Amino acid sequence: MSALVRLTATETKLFFREPMAVFFALAFPPVLLVILGSIPSMRQADPALGGARGIDLYAPILIAMAITMFAISGLPQQFTTYREKGALRRMRTTPVKPVVLLGAQLLMATILSAATTAVVLAVGRLAFDVRLPQQPLGYLVGYALAALAMFAIGLLVAALAPTGKSAGAIGTVLFFPILFFAGLWVPREAMGAVLRRISDLTPLGAGVQALRDAALGHWPQPLHLAVMLGWTIVAGGLAGRYFRWE
Amino acid sequence: MAIIQVDNLVKRYGDHTAVDGVGFTVDEGEIFGILGPNGAGKTTTVECVEGLRTPDDGVIRVCGLDPRRDEADLRQVLGAQLQESELPDKLRVDEALELYSSFYRAPVDWRELADTLNLTDKLGTRFKQLSGGQKQRLSIALALVGDPRVAVLDELTTGLDPQARRDVWDLIERVRARGVTILLVTHFMEEAERLCDRLAVIDAGRLVAIDTPAGLVAKVDDRQRIRFRPSGPLDHAVLTALPEVTAVERAGSQLVVTGTGNLLLAITTVLAREHVIAADLRVEQTTLDDAFVALTGRPIEP
Numbered sequence: 001m002s003a004l005v006r007l008t009a010t011e012t013k014l015f016f017r018e019p020m021a022v023f024f025a026l027a028f029p030p031v032l033l034v035i036l037g038s039i040p041s042m043r044q045a046d047p048a049l050g051g052a053r054g055i056d057l058y059a060p061i062l063i064a065m066a067i068t069m070f071a072i073s074g075l076p077q078q079f080t081t082y083r084e085k086g087a088l089r090r091m092r093t094t095p096v097k098p099v100v101l102l103g104a105q106l107l108m109a110t111i112l113s114a115a116t117t118a119v120v121l122a123v124g125r126l127a128f129d130v131r132l133p134q135q136p137l138g139y140l141v142g143y144a145l146a147a148l149a150m151f152a153i154g155l156l157v158a159a160l161a162p163t164g165k166s167a168g169a170i171g172t173v174l175f176f177p178i179l180f181f182a183g184l185w186v187p188r189e190a191m192g193a194v195l196r197r198i199s200d201l202t203p204l205g206a207g208v209q210a211l212r213d214a215a216l217g218h219w220p221q222p223l224h225l226a227v228m229l230g231w232t233i234v235a236g237g238l239a240g241r242y243f244r245w246e
Numbered sequence: 247m248a249i250i251q252v253d254n255l256v257k258r259y260g261d262h263t264a265v266d267g268v269g270f271t272v273d274e275g276e277i278f279g280i281l282g283p284n285g286a287g288k289t290t291t292v293e294c295v296e297g298l299r300t301p302d303d304g305v306i307r308v309c310g311l312d313p314r315r316d317e318a319d320l321r322q323v324l325g326a327q328l329q330e331s332e333l334p335d336k337l338r339v340d341e342a343l344e345l346y347s348s349f350y351r352a353p354v355d356w357r358e359l360a361d362t363l364n365l366t367d368k369l370g371t372r373f374k375q376l377s378g379g380q381k382q383r384l385s386i387a388l389a390l391v392g393d394p395r396v397a398v399l400d401e402l403t404t405g406l407d408p409q410a411r412r413d414v415w416d417l418i419e420r421v422r423a424r425g426v427t428i429l430l431v432t433h434f435m436e437e438a439e440r441l442c443d444r445l446a447v448i449d450a451g452r453l454v455a456i457d458t459p460a461g462l463v464a465k466v467d468d469r470q471r472i473r474f475r476p477s478g479p480l481d482h483a484v485l486t487a488l489p490e491v492t493a494v495e496r497a498g499s500q501l502v503v504t505g506t507g508n509l510l511l512a513i514t515t516v517l518a519r520e521h522v523i524a525a526d527l528r529v530e531q532t533t534l535d536d537a538f539v540a541l542t543g544r545p546i547e548p
Contacts, residue, residue, distance in 0.1 A: 005348075010337070018336075082334065085331070086328065086330055086331030093298070093324075093328065093389075094346060094349040095349050
């Protein structure tokens with residue numbers, strides 16, 4: 001079996017041996033959707049939100065959160081801990097290439113966060129009558145770009161943080177502003193013009209809007225796709241530049 | 247034929263020259279030791295051989311490959327066991343072996359390797375739960391799983407208890423029997439003496455001597471000391487008259503005779519002639535420790 005597949009399988013097994021990580025990354029977003037959906041006002045059309053229901057807006061926000069859990073909390077901490085303990089250095093003495101190591105992490109995070117996304121969409125549809133994306137291809141593109149941008153930022157944190165602990169701290173510090181601008185506390189529809197303009201330029205502000213547009217049947221706006229692509233290129237490029245084995 | 251060749255290796259860290267002109271060759275099938283105190287430049291030397299560091303000067307060839315230029319090819323033929331490298335806590339032994347074997351073009355059967363290294367009953371155990379000796383055995387197994395021609399083992403018994411250390415030594419001999427050339431870094435005299443066909447002694451970044459363990463000892467000194475308790479009075483003169491004897495001293499009820507050559511035969515012959523029986527007879531020979539002190543001017547461990 002190829003090194004990439006074997007590494008991805010092994011990393012996934014290791015991930016499932018950390019019950020807390022599994023809960024927060026996989027179960028927390030759908031659980032939060034159920035909690036929010038059980039608040040009656042969330043299920044009513046709200047003129048302040050342009051006539052949408054709160055729960056409709058929160059589906060993409062929770063999907064953005066699912067991506068963030070992997071990209072900012074899981075991945076950098078995992079990687080820096082490996083580096084700290086010499087596990088990366090150990091692998092450097094084998095024929096495996098760094099790109100395969102990173103690839104395995106990305107593959108695992110993509111597969112698992114896509115699974116969470118599917119669960120959020122399914123729960124939303126079945127329990128709260130949230131319509132499935134009307135523009136599936138646009139939704140998929142928006143999702144992929146949001147995930148790529150966030151993973152690139154996570155890898156940059158992994159490359160720069162000296163220890164596993166500091167990677168955790170940096171992740172936590174990034175977690176809140178990124179999800180704030182994604183609309184976790186104040187949905188973008190309720191933000192003022194300035195705040196929404198800033199949000200447009202953040203990876204998940206752009207990501208959530210792209211998902212929202214595609215959910216309503218529109219193709220995501222070029223601005224948002226470009227913002228996510230930009231974050232991917234800049235953060236990913238820097239992560240590659242600063243990658244260290246030890 | 248030399249499978250590892252190191253010529254005039256120089257490695258600097260800032261102003262500090264960690265390795266200063268070290269050179270040696272290792273023949274195929276040898277266990278070659280690099281012996282020296284902590285901070286002597288042993289690890290830096292082997293890390294250059296492993297391609298983990300770029301030398302400032304000198305030439306290195308491993309199986310004819312330049313470790314920096316031909317890194318991808320080197321990784322297929324060189325297995326390395328590093329100081330202080332751990333695996334993820336919750337990774338199981340079998341998973342680690344299976345994972346690492348997937349990195350190589352032509353790996354060995356990892357189950358058989360686990361068997362050779364006495365790890366078969368630990369295959370389902372997580373890394374964190376392994377003892378120090380088991381971790382080292384796994385580390386050796388991972389260094390060998392790609393079926394390398396050369397294995398570099400760095401301080402592999404540091405931190406192990408004496409029994410675990412002896413077990414690991416037995417394994418190294420078994421590994422050599424598989425046809426793997428071994429470059430062994432150590433600061434344990436006993437380990438060097440027991441395992442190595444030849445040794446390079448390194449001190450303060452320089453090569454001090456290179457020889458077989460016995461050769462190093464002989465080069466320094468072939469003096470021996472024999473202690474015994476004579477069963478009756480014995481005139482020292484009959485001993486000092488022997489050409490092999492350089493000195494005779496009394497230490498309590500014991501005599502300590504220092505000399506060279508076939509000292510033991512000379513002394514026992516005289517004693518038999520004088521009808522004196524030697525009780526508690528002990529022969530003390532120059533050890534590698536003594537040789538090391540003579541070569542570097544200080545003991546290996548402070």
